[in-house]
Structure formats: structure tokens, C-alpha cells
Amino acid sequence: MKEKGVLLFIAALFILAACNNDDSTNGVEVVPPRPLAEVEAENNAEIKEFLNTHYYNYEEFENPPADFNFKIVLDTIAGETQDKIPLSEQVSTMTIPVSSATFNLEDDVVVDHTLYYFEAREGTGGSPTIADSTLVKYEGQLLSGDVFDSNVTYTWQYLPFFLRGYGAGISNFKVGTEVISNPDGTAEITGSGIGMMFLPSGLAYYNNPPLSGGISLYDVLVFQVNTGLFEEATDYDNDGIPSIMEDLNNNGILSDDNTDQSIELSSGFGFLPNHLDRDDDQDGTLTRDEIVIDNEGNITFPDSDGDGTPDYLDADS
Known part of the structure; x- marks a missing residue:
């Protein structure tokens, strides 16, 4: 019995070693992520090729027919459409x-x-920041034209909760100016903006796409958006400081600005970046009570101990 037990133990060690040397889990191969620079170059080439060979129905937007639904339609430049202006001559770019x-x-x-x-179609209103709540209709698709998500009615979107490239793209569009109520109970927004953006995977899901929807690893995403309105200087956590001002390192990512992260982790409060935290330094005094807002909405940041860190970010003040 002892000899048999020893043999079984040795066999188990061999099996464990084999499993540790296998690049698979439960029969699924584990593929290491590709280098970011390599994928960026590939995605950028894909987008450029698409923009050079496709156009949108710009003529309908310039002279809208009576029944026009103001939806962007993409098509390939070939044959009878050879003289169409390619998207590559109509897009703007931003580097992130x-x-x-x-x-x-x-x-x-x-x-x-x-x-x-x-x-x-340029909106008649202003443009949101990457940290504003914005009223949007949208449709997401792949370069193949396959739609993976859409919302045909306006919905409020707090942009920091969405893909980095999506929020950055929305901030380039202007919104509408007025909500009009129709007799049938519906409503529409006059002068809304309509546009499209192309996101490389590094500004989208990269190697971690959602399990459903048809998005694959490193896919380029295309979003058509209709921007209705936005909440200027959105203060999502209602702490008196607009969310855009809580991007302390100005990198366009609000989730990595968390002044009291070490305190939160050690005390078990969880992870709350500043734009979602009503007490940014976790000192027991709400952020709103450690700043001063005048009658015109201007904010000043007292530094009672003069150490260069404002009170609302200084747990020792």
C-alpha cells in the first residue's frame, strides 16, 4: 500500500509539472498579449486603408432630401462612386x-x-469635456460594418465610465441647443451634432473585449454618434468640484486620480477615484466643506497648513 501511494504521488507530480508547462487552461490556450506599439501600427494601417477606400453620404447632409433621416451611411469607393470624396480627406485627428x-x-x-x-453635421451648441455627462444616441460597429451595439434613443452617458477613445471622441463634437416636445409625447433636440469616430483598439478594448457582441481581440471600433445636450461642468459625486478638475494629472483618465487610495485600501473602503469620492482625502471632512465656492461659482482651495497641498487633498490639514 505504501509503495502504491508513493507511485501515485510521483505520478501526480508529473501531471502537475505537465500542467504548469502547458500554455492552456481547461483546454483553452492562453495567448500572451501583443506589444502595444505593434498593435497600434497595425490598427492605424487598417483605419487609414478604410478611410482611403470609403466615403459617407456627405451630399445628403449638404442638401438633405425631404425624407432624409440624417444617418451616416458608409460605402466603398469603386465603379460609379469613383469620384466620391474619401473619408481620409474629411476626417480630423487627435493624438492620445x-x-x-x-x-x-x-x-x-x-x-x-x-x-x-x-x-x-455640426451641432449648434457647445462641446462637452471628457468628464461631462452627455445626452447621446449611438451605434457601434466594426470596420466590416457589423453592428455590435446601438441605442436609437437619447441616453445620458457619464463619459469617464466609457471607453477612453469614445469619451475623447465625443468631446470633439458639438451638441444641440433646445429640447422640443412633440404633440405625440416624444421629444427632439434641435441642432444636435452628428458625427463618426474610429478608435484603434488601444483606445478601446485591446485584448479584453466583452464576451458578447462580436468584438474580437485588437479590433478597431467605429462609432456613429448624435450628440444632443451635455451637463456643463458635470460634478458627478456632488462634492463641489467639477469632474474635469479632478483629473489631477491631466492625462484624460479620471480613474487614476485617487488621492486617498492607500487609506481606502488599508481601511477596506474600496477604491474610489476623486471624481467619485465625496471625501477626497478620507479625513472625515467632506470635500465640499474644505473648499470655498463664491456666489458666481468660482472655487478656491484653502491650504490651512501652508504645505502646498490644498485641504481637500491633505488628510493632515
Whole structure:
């Protein structure tokens, strides 16, 4: 019996070693993530190729027919459409640096990503920031044209909760100006903006796409948006400081600004970045009570101990 037990133990060790040397889990191969720079170059080439070979129905937007639904329609430039203006001549771009740490990659690099966008109809209002709540209709699709998500009615979106490239893209569009109520009980927004943006995967899901919806690893995403209204200087946590001002490092990512992270983790309060935290330094005094807001809405930040850190971010003040 002892000899048999020893043999079984040795066999178990061999099996364990084999499992540890196998790049699979439960029969599913574990593929290490690709380098960020490599994927960015590939995505950018895909987008450029698409923009050079496709156009949108810009003529309908310039001279809308009576029954026009103001929806952007993409098509290939070929044959009878050979003389159409390609998207590549109509898009604008913005460059966004992306750290490999965003996707927990081992290499420590920052790679510039290009977001492409265009306005088919410019809104008559202002533009939201990346930290504002915005009223949006949208449709998301792949470069193949396959739709993975859509919302045909306006919905409020707090942009920091969405893909980085999506929020950045929305901030380039203007919104409408007025809500009109129709006799049938519906409502519409006059002068809303309509546009489209092309997101490389580094500004989207990269190697961690949702389980449903048809998005694959490193897919480029295309969003058509109709921007209705936005809440200017959105203060999501109602602490008196607009969310955009809680992006302390000005990198366009609000989730990595968490002044009291170490205190939260040690005390078990969970992880609350400043734009979601009503007590940014976790000192027991609400942020709203450690700042001063005058009658015109201007904010000042007292520093009672003169150490260069304002009270609302200084647990020792």
C-alpha cells in the first residue's frame, strides 16, 4: 500500500509539472498579449486603408432630401462612386498617448494613438469635456460594418465610465441647443451634432473585449454618434468640484486620480477615484466643506497648513 501511494504521488507530480508547462487552461490556450506599439501600427494601417477606400453620404447632409433621416451611411469607393470624396480627406485627428500599464502589459512603454473623427453635421451648441455627462444616441460597429451595439434613443452617458477613445471622441463634437416636445409625447433636440469616430483598439478594448457582441481581440471600433445636450461642468459625486478638475494629472483618465487610495485600501473602503469620492482625502471632512465656492461659482482651495497641498487633498490639514 505504501509503495502504491508513493507511485501515485510521483505520478501526480508529473501531471502537475505537465500542467504548469502547458500554455492552456481547461483546454483553452492562453495567448500572451501583443506589444502595444505593434498593435497600434497595425490598427492605424487598417483605419487609414478604410478611410482611403470609403466615403459617407456627405451630399445628403449638404442638401438633405425631404425624407432624409440624417444617418451616416458608409460605402466603398469603386465603379460609379469613383469620384466620391474619401473619408481620409474629411476626417480630423487627435493624438492620445497610451501607457502599456493600462492593459497590464509587461513592457513599460507609452505609445501615441491616433483617433480619427468627422462631423457630418455640426451641432449648434457647445462641446462637452471628457468628464461631462452627455445626452447621446449611438451605434457601434466594426470596420466590416457589423453592428455590435446601438441605442436609437437619447441616453445620458457619464463619459469617464466609457471607453477612453469614445469619451475623447465625443468631446470633439458639438451638441444641440433646445429640447422640443412633440404633440405625440416624444421629444427632439434641435441642432444636435452628428458625427463618426474610429478608435484603434488601444483606445478601446485591446485584448479584453466583452464576451458578447462580436468584438474580437485588437479590433478597431467605429462609432456613429448624435450628440444632443451635455451637463456643463458635470460634478458627478456632488462634492463641489467639477469632474474635469479632478483629473489631477491631466492625462484624460479620471480613474487614476485617487488621492486617498492607500487609506481606502488599508481601511477596506474600496477604491474610489476623486471624481467619485465625496471625501477626497478620507479625513472625515467632506470635500465640499474644505473648499470655498463664491456666489458666481468660482472655487478656491484653502491650504490651512501652508504645505502646498490644498485641504481637500491633505488628510493632515
